[in-house]
Amino acid sequence: MSVVAFIDTRGSKVPKASAEALTYARRIADAEGGDVVAVTFGDAQGLGALGAHGASKVIVARHVKHVDGQQLTRLVAAVAESSGAKTVVCVHDATGKAVAPRVAARLKAGHVPGALDIPENGQVKRNVFSGKAQAWVLTTSERRVLSLMPNSVAASSDGGEAAVEEFTGDLGAAGVTVKEVKQAGEGIPLPEADIVVSAGRGMKGPEHWGPVEELARTLGAATACSRPVADMDWRPHHEHVGQTGVAIRPNCYIAIGISGAIQHLAGVNQSKVIAVINKDPEAPFFKAADYGIVGDAFEVLPKLIEAAKKLKAEQ
Amino acid sequence: MKILVLLSQVPDTTARIAFTENDTRFDANGVQFIVNPYDEWYALVRALELNEASGGSVTTVTVGPADVEPTIRKGLAIGADEAVRIDAQPVDGLQVAELIAAYAKDKGFELILAGKETIDHNGGQVGGMVAELLDLPYVPMASKLDVADGKATVERDVPGGLEVLEAKLPLVLSTAKGMAEQRIPNMRGIMAARTKPLNVSPAGPVTGAAETTKFQLPPAKGAVKLIDAEEAGKLIELLHNEAKVI
Ligand SMILES: Cc1cc2nc3c(=O)[nH]c(=O)nc-3n(C[C@H](O)[C@H](O)[C@H](O)COP(=O)(O)OP(=O)(O)OC[C@H]3O[C@@H](n4cnc5c(N)ncnc54)[C@H](O)[C@@H]3O)c2cc1C
Numbered sequence: 001m002s003v004v005a006f007i008d009t010r011g012s013k014v015p016k017a018s019a020e021a022l023t024y025a026r027r028i029a030d031a032e033g034g035d036v037v038a039v040t041f042g043d044a045q046g047l048g049a050l051g052a053h054g055a056s057k058v059i060v061a062r063h064v065k066h067v068d069g070q071q072l073t074r075l076v077a078a079v080a081e082s083s084g085a086k087t088v089v090c091v092h093d094a095t096g097k098a099v100a101p102r103v104a105a106r107l108k109a110g111h112v113p114g115a116l117d118i119p120e121n122g123q124v125k126r127n128v129f130s131g132k133a134q135a136w137v138l139t140t141s142e143r144r145v146l147s148l149m150p151n152s153v154a155a156s157s158d159g160g161e162a163a164v165e166e167f168t169g170d171l172g173a174a175g176v177t178v179k180e181v182k183q184a185g186e187g188i189p190l191p192e193a194d195i196v197v198s199a200g201r202g203m204k205g206p207e208h209w210g211p212v213e214e215l216a217r218t219l220g221a222a223t224a225c226s227r228p229v230a231d232m233d234w235r236p237h238h239e240h241v242g243q244t245g246v247a248i249r250p251n252c253y254i255a256i257g258i259s260g261a262i263q264h265l266a267g268v269n270q271s272k273v274i275a276v277i278n279k280d281p282e283a284p285f286f287k288a289a290d291y292g293i294v295g296d297a298f299e300v301l302p303k304l305i306e307a308a309k310k311l312k313a314e315q
Numbered sequence: 316m317k318i319l320v321l322l323s324q325v326p327d328t329t330a331r332i333a334f335t336e337n338d339t340r341f342d343a344n345g346v347q348f349i350v351n352p353y354d355e356w357y358a359l360v361r362a363l364e365l366n367e368a369s370g371g372s373v374t375t376v377t378v379g380p381a382d383v384e385p386t387i388r389k390g391l392a393i394g395a396d397e398a399v400r401i402d403a404q405p406v407d408g409l410q411v412a413e414l415i416a417a418y419a420k421d422k423g424f425e426l427i428l429a430g431k432e433t434i435d436h437n438g439g440q441v442g443g444m445v446a447e448l449l450d451l452p453y454v455p456m457a458s459k460l461d462v463a464d465g466k467a468t469v470e471r472d473v474p475g476g477l478e479v480l481e482a483k484l485p486l487v488l489s490t491a492k493g494m495a496e497q498r499i500p501n502m503r504g505i506m507a508a509r510t511k512p513l514n515v516s517p518a519g520p521v522t523g524a525a526e527t528t529k530f531q532l533p534p535a536k537g538a539v540k541l542i543d544a545e546e547a548g549k550l551i552e553l554l555h556n557e558a559k560v561i
Contacts, residue, residue, distance in 0.1 A: 067478075069453050070453075094472070094473045097440075097443065098443065100443070101442070102444065104408075105445075106447050108524060109524055111525065113440050114437065128435065129435055130435075131533075132533070135530050136528050137528070138528045140523065141525070144525075175482060176469075176480045176481065177480065177481045177482070180478075180479040181473070181479070182478075182479070189474050195560070237493055244352055244492060251560040252554060252561055262328060289539045290537075290540065290558065291541075291542060291550055291558070292540070293543075293544050293550060303546075303547035303548045306548060307549075311552070
C-alpha cells in the first residue's frame with residue numbers, strides 16, 4: 001500500500017524534519033509493501049534527490065508558494081485518493097499543523113499528532129501530559145494521518161533518485177495570504193537546535209547574559225530561558241521554554257540558574273541529555289538531570305566557556 | 316464580532332500524572348482541574364479584548380460531561396457572555412471537532428479561537444479539523460491577531476522567523492504566547508458568572524476514528540552525575556566524550 005508524505009521543501013536544503021518524515025514513511029511502506037509518494041509545494045529545485053530519503057515519486061504543486069492549509073489539504077487529499085494510500089505522513093511542526101488536522105477531517109481519518117515511532121499493531125506512540133507520560137493511539141478508521149514529531153526518527157539517505165511530477169490541478173482559492181516573512185536574527189532557531197543553553201532567574205538580571213550567550217555561541221547552541229525571565233523582558237519571548245512556551249527536545253539541554261519547576265520541565269524533559277547548574281543542591285531540576293554542578297553560575301560559567309573553547313580549538 | 320472560543324478542561328499543571336484500569340485511563344483521583352491555559356490566557360482573553368474595542372459577543376464551547384461545568388464557569392467569570400457544553404465524553408480530536416463544527420455551523424461566528432494545544436493530550440488538532448469541517452481558513456499557533464474591515468492580520472512564528480498573514484473572516488485560529496496576557500477574574504466577574512447562561516447541547520453523530528488504548532509513565536531517570544564546581548570544565552568534557560552530545 002502506498003504511503004503519502006506531505007513535506008515542506010522550502011529553503012536552501014531539504015529540512016531535517018522532512019527527511020525524517022520520508023524515512024518514516026518509507027519504513028511504513030516497506031512494512032506494508034508499497035511506495036512512498038512525497039507531496040510538496042513551492043519552488044525548490046532538485047526534488048528528485050528526495051529519493052535518497054525514501055520517496056519513489058515526488059508530486060509538487062509549484063503554484064502554491066506559502067502554507068495555505070486549504071489548498072494544501074486539497075492537494076494532499078487528491079494525491080491520497082489517486083494513489084490509494086491508507087497512510088498520510090506529515091510533520092508535527094508549523095507547516096504540518098496547518099495541514100494534517102485538516103487532511104484527517106477531510107478523509108475522516110484518525111490522526112496521531114506527534115507520532116514518535118512507526119505503528120505497532122495499528123498503535124502509534126506519542127507524548128501526552130506535556131511529556132510527563134506516553135500514550136498509544138489506535139486508529140480505527142480506514143485511513144490514518146500520522147504527524148511525526150521532529151527528532152524522533154533518524155533520517156536515512158541511501159535511496160536513489162525519485163521521479164518528479166508537477167501537480168497542475170485546481171486547488172481552489174487560497175484562504176490566507178502571506179504578507180511578509182520576517183527572518184529572525186542570526187543564531188540557531190530554538191526548535192531546531194541540537195544543543196540549547198538556557199538560563200533562569202538565577203542570572204539576576206539581563207545584563208548578566210553575556211556569558212550565557214558566549215557559551216551558546218562557542219558550542220553552536222541556541223539560547224533559551226525560563227518563563228519569569230521572558231515575562232520580565234530580560235530575554236525575548238520566543239526563548240521561553242516550558243509548558244506555556246516552546247517545547248523542545250534537543251540532544252543536550254544546559255540549564256543555568258533555573259529551579260526546574262514542573263511547568264518548565266514539561267517543555268524540556270524530552271531532551272536527550274540534561275545538564276543543570278544551580279547553587280541550591282535541593283533544586284528540583286537535579287532530579288531530572290543527567291549531569292549537575294552545584295555552584296554559583298557566575299563562577300561556573302567562565303570555566304565552562306574556557307573548556308568549551310578548548311574543545312572547539314581541538315576539533 | 317461574534318466570536319467562539321474553544322475551551323477544554325485539563326488537569327492542573329502540577330497534578331500528579333497516574334493511570335488506572337490497567338493503564339488505560341487517567342487517574343483523576345484528587346486531581347484539580349483547570350481551563351486549558353492556552354484556551355484561557357490566549358484565545359479567550361484576545362476574544363474579549365477584540366470585542367472591548369468593537370462590541371460583540373463571546374461564546375465558549377466545551378465538549379465534556381456535566382462535571383466540567385465548574386471549570387468552564389471560569390470562562391464566564393473572566394468575561395465570556397455564554398458557555399456551551401456539548402454533552403459527550405471526549406475520546407478523540409476528530410470526534411470533538413465534529414461536535415463543535417456541528418454546533419458552530421450556521422451560527423454566524425466570525426472568529427473561532429482555540430488554544431495551540433491542550434496540556435493533557437497535546438494534540439493541537441481540533442482547531443484545524445473544525446476549520447476543515449466548516450470549510451474555513453485556519454492559522455495554527457498565532458501569536459498576534461488584529462481585525463479591521465472584515466479582515467484579520469495574523470502573525471505566527473515559523474522556523475527561523477515570523478510570518479505575517481492576512482485572511483478574510485470567518486476564520487479559525489489556534490493561539491500561542493504573545494496573543495494576550497492572562498486575566499485573573501475579579502469578584503464582580505465571579506458573581507456575574509453565576510447568572511450567565513451555561514447551555515447544554517446534545518451530541519450528534521461522530522465518526523470515531525481513533526482512541527487512546529494505553530498510557531505509560533516514562534522510565535525513571537538514573538541518578539544525576541555531579542561534577543565539582545571547582546572543576547566545572549569537566550562537564551564539557553563529559554558531554555563530549557561520555558554523553559557525546561556536544
Ligand atoms: C500554569 C503555569 C504555567 C507555567 N509555565 C511555565 C513555562 O512554560 N516555563 C517556565 O519556565 N515556567 C513556567 N511556569 C513558572 C514556573 O512555575 C516557575 O515559576 C519558573 O519556571 C521559575 O523560573 P526560574 O527557575 O528561572 O526561577 P526561580 O524559580 O526563581 O529559580 C531560580 C533558580 O536559580 C538558582 N540560582 C539563584 N542564584 C543562582 C546563582 N548565582 N547560580 C546558580 N543558580 C542560582 C536558585 O537556586 C533557583 O533554583 C508556569 C507556572 C504556571 C502556574
